[in-house]
Amino acid sequence: MIIIFGSTDNSLCKGFTSIMQGEFEMSMIGELTFFLGLQIKQMENGTFISQSKYCKEVLKKFGMDTPKEASTPMGTSCYLDKDESSIEVNQTMFRGMIGSLLYLTTSRPGIMQFVCVCARFQANPKESHLTTVKRILKYLKGTAYFGLWYSSGASPSLIDYSDVDYGGCKIDKKNTSGTCHLLGCSLVSWHSKKQVCVALSTIEAKYIATGNCCAQFLWMKQQLEDYNIYLNHIPLKCDNTSAINLTKNPIMHSRTKHIEIRIHFLRDHMNKGNCMIEYVDTKHQLVDIFTKPLAKDRFYELKRDLGILEIS
Amino acid sequence: MLNEYEVPKSFWADVVSTTCYVLNRMLIRPILKSTPYQLFKGKKPNVAHLKIFGCKCFVLNNEKENLGKFDSKADEAIFLGYSLTSKVYRVFNRRILNVEKSMHVVFDEIVDLEENPLKPNKTNAGDEEYLKEALDEMYLNENPLVEPEDLVKSWKSPRGLSLENVIGDISKGVVTRNISDFCTTIAFVSQIEPKNVEEALQDDQWCIAMQEELNQFERNEVWELIPRDDSHQVIGTKWVFINKLDEDGNITKNKARLVAKGYRQEEGIDYDETYASVARLEVIRLLLVYASLMKFKLYQMDVKSAFLNEFIKEDVYVEQPPSFEDYKFPNHIYKLKKALYGLKQAPRSWYERLSTFLLENDFERGRIDLTLFIKRVREHILLVQIYVNDNNIWIY
Numbered sequence: 001m002i003i004i005f006g007s008t009d010n011s012l013c014k015g016f017t018s019i020m021q022g023e024f025e026m027s028m029i030g031e032l033t034f035f036l037g038l039q040i041k042q043m044e045n046g047t048f049i050s051q052s053k054y055c056k057e058v059l060k061k062f063g064m065d066t067p068k069e070a071s072t073p074m075g076t077s078c079y080l081d082k083d084e085s086s087i088e089v090n091q092t093m094f095r096g097m098i099g100s101l102l103y104l105t106t107s108r109p110g111i112m113q114f115v116c117v118c119a120r121f122q123a124n125p126k127e128s129h130l131t132t133v134k135r136i137l138k139y140l141k142g143t144a145y146f147g148l149w150y151s152s153g154a155s156p157s158l159i160d161y162s163d164v165d166y167g168g169c170k171i172d173k174k175n176t177s178g179t180c181h182l183l184g185c186s187l188v189s190w191h192s193k194k195q196v197c198v199a200l201s202t203i204e205a206k207y208i209a210t211g212n213c214c215a216q217f218l219w220m221k222q223q224l225e226d227y228n229i230y231l232n233h234i235p236l237k238c239d240n241t242s243a244i245n246l247t248k249n250p251i252m253h254s255r256t257k258h259i260e261i262r263i264h265f266l267r268d269h270m271n272k273g274n275c276m277i278e279y280v281d282t283k284h285q286l287v288d289i290f291t292k293p294l295a296k297d298r299f300y301e302l303k304r305d306l307g308i309l310e311i312s
Numbered sequence: 313m314l315n316e317y318e319v320p321k322s323f324w325a326d327v328v329s330t331t332c333y334v335l336n337r338m339l340i341r342p343i344l345k346s347t348p349y350q351l352f353k354g355k356k357p358n359v360a361h362l363k364i365f366g367c368k369c370f371v372l373n374n375e376k377e378n379l380g381k382f383d384s385k386a387d388e389a390i391f392l393g394y395s396l397t398s399k400v401y402r403v404f405n406r407r408i409l410n411v412e413k414s415m416h417v418v419f420d421e422i423v424d425l426e427e428n429p430l431k432p433n434k435t436n437a438g439d440e441e442y443l444k445e446a447l448d449e450m451y452l453n454e455n456p457l458v459e460p461e462d463l464v465k466s467w468k469s470p471r472g473l474s475l476e477n478v479i480g481d482i483s484k485g486v487v488t489r490n491i492s493d494f495c496t497t498i499a500f501v502s503q504i505e506p507k508n509v510e511e512a513l514q515d516d517q518w519c520i521a522m523q524e525e526l527n528q529f530e531r532n533e534v535w536e537l538i539p540r541d542d543s544h545q546v547i548g549t550k551w552v553f554i555n556k557l558d559e560d561g562n563i564t565k566n567k568a569r570l571v572a573k574g575y576r577q578e579e580g581i582d583y584d585e586t587y588a589s590v591a592r593l594e595v596i597r598l599l600l601v602y603a604s605l606m607k608f609k610l611y612q613m614d615v616k617s618a619f620l621n622e623f624i625k626e627d628v629y630v631e632q633p634p635s636f637e638d639y640k641f642p643n644h645i646y647k648l649k650k651a652l653y654g655l656k657q658a659p660r661s662w663y664e665r666l667s668t669f670l671l672e673n674d675f676e677r678g679r680i681d682l683t684l685f686i687k688r689v690r691e692h693i694l695l696v697q698i699y700v701n702d703n704n705i706w707i708y
Contacts, residue, residue, distance in 0.1 A: 001614065001615040001662065001698070001699070001700055002612055002613070002614055002615075002698075002699045003612065003613045003614075003615065003696060003697070003698050003699070004596070004599065004610055004611070004612050004696075004697040004698075004699070005610070005611055005612075005613070005694065005695060005696040005697070006599075006603050006608050006609060006610040006611060006694075006695055007608060007692060007693065007694035007695065008606055008608050008691075008692045008693055009689070009692035009694070010608075012687065012689060012692060012694040013611065013694065016687075016694060016696065017611075017613070019673055020613065023669055024615050025615065026613050026614065026615060027614045027615070029611065029612075029613040029614075030611065030612065030613075031609060031610070031611055031612075032609075032610040032611055032612045033612075035596070035612060035699075036593075036596075036699075038596075040600065040610075042603075042604075042609055042610065046604050047600050047601075047603065047604040049597075049600065106593055106597075148597075150600060150601050150604040150605075151604065152604040152605055152606075152607050153605070153607070154605060156602070156605050156606075183598070183601050183602075183605070184601070184605050186601045186604070186605075188594065188597050188598050188601050189594050189597070189598075219680065220598065222679060222680050223595065223598060223678070223680060223681060223684075224598075224602075225679070226678045226679060226680075226681070226684060226686055227602050227686075227693070227695065228688075228693055229602075
């Protein structure tokens, strides 16, 4: 049973500690440094969270503590399919790798998309899939000390990005949607998920992604209200102008019901003043890292922009 | 080691060799988490054959000489160590006064506690003298008596050794490097993690740990002993043993915990509601960002034996802890007053206890996140995020 607490006023913290000590038996009280495998460093100008210890354990567990390092988690030309003709690999080990890597995404959003792609082949892993997972481990080997940097002092404003990798999945041509949410330049929440239905057009695919994004930020908005932060007109960045126009004009381009519902859902929240959809240049689209494999330079640029850094 | 069973000092070389043999199989390297033997051979050492150095043992004297019908088949011997090449034990045969190696050895390791203080008086001095003389003679003559021929090889170095050739005082013992700091952690903490109660009872440190757990139950008035009644559904209990590690992987504490076999509980009889909300990792990250934006520090506290604080509503009966039954009423059962680890309602009852306590103290619950509690005083805010994690660790 762990309790995390903090206050803008230090005397409130002291008061809380003393009433808790009066009521329960405490074994440890101190600054938050280590929680569920997350190493947390609270400094003067910000907070740094990393999982370097866990990362090293994972590498050691799968015998990857000696090989050479890779600069990116996945090559840009890498496309995975079922690969039915190839040799089967140990399923238990493969699943173990995926499970360990999924927990590692808590502080390493950079590998999120690649782990999720590999996770889709857990039912029948083949040699090519194992090679891809090993590439991720090799990448981690070189970047074990990376983590998320939350700098202090920025104004608490929320920005959401969403994008989609159209026709990204080779097997069933479904799209991968990616979203991320930044609170005052700090990456708080993100996801990378294959969409559940096949989209007929880019706009349709974008709408599914933007709808997911909207649902997530509504949750965050609620949560922030508990913290005394009230936000309105949250910018939702999208790089497709026709998708933006569609929310503004009530013209019914789309013919499928699920898309219609999503358009109404978004338009409803725009009218209420919860969010506004804005155009963002592809160059400044931060969410690319969650939708497709990138070249080394772009990958590092995005990582830096999202605050995935190494601090010694 | 020489003193424990008053083994003649001339066997000091065997002490060194046996110590090395045992330490190589027992000492767990802190960071590597394995024994030197394991590192070298790549497999776990077998320690089932380890015996107390110098203890009394009986070695079969079969086929060495003709025995009469009523002659004893075994000779009394002193246990000296292990062979490096095969599975045999090295023993000093008290009858023929020679070191021999044999598989057929029966050990008498029991130290009679009552007899021990009298030991110096009981052993007659003559016997000691006689032994020593015989030994010296054996070494000086360099003429070992009968030895099984295939085992002679490794017993070469001490044979040519006479007391005059030894440099220094042999009664002084072997001087090693300073080991004081490593004693502090190793001496009071057991390095093993027993699999069941029987194994744990062999180890003093684990016995203390189990007793501590039961004492805590007494202090917190967790349960009361009542006569067994057939109408009660009784849930079994089980000991769980876990070594707590620090950040570098050193064992800092042996923790024994008594858990209830919660999987035997039936819905509606033993429990009703079991859901307890757990904080999402996203919430923790959001809290961290908020703290760094508002420039305040976050703290954590750990509530000890979380579940033992809470009274439960349902009637739950558990068996007495294995190997710690009440000697007066071995057939009685315990009626629980407070929740025990492993019970299905444990996390929920604990969450309820804490939330009522916090709500009484002017906290308000988060509107969507039920594990967040907020206290607002003027423009200041106190955030409390709770995380009930114990249950996941202890369910077996």
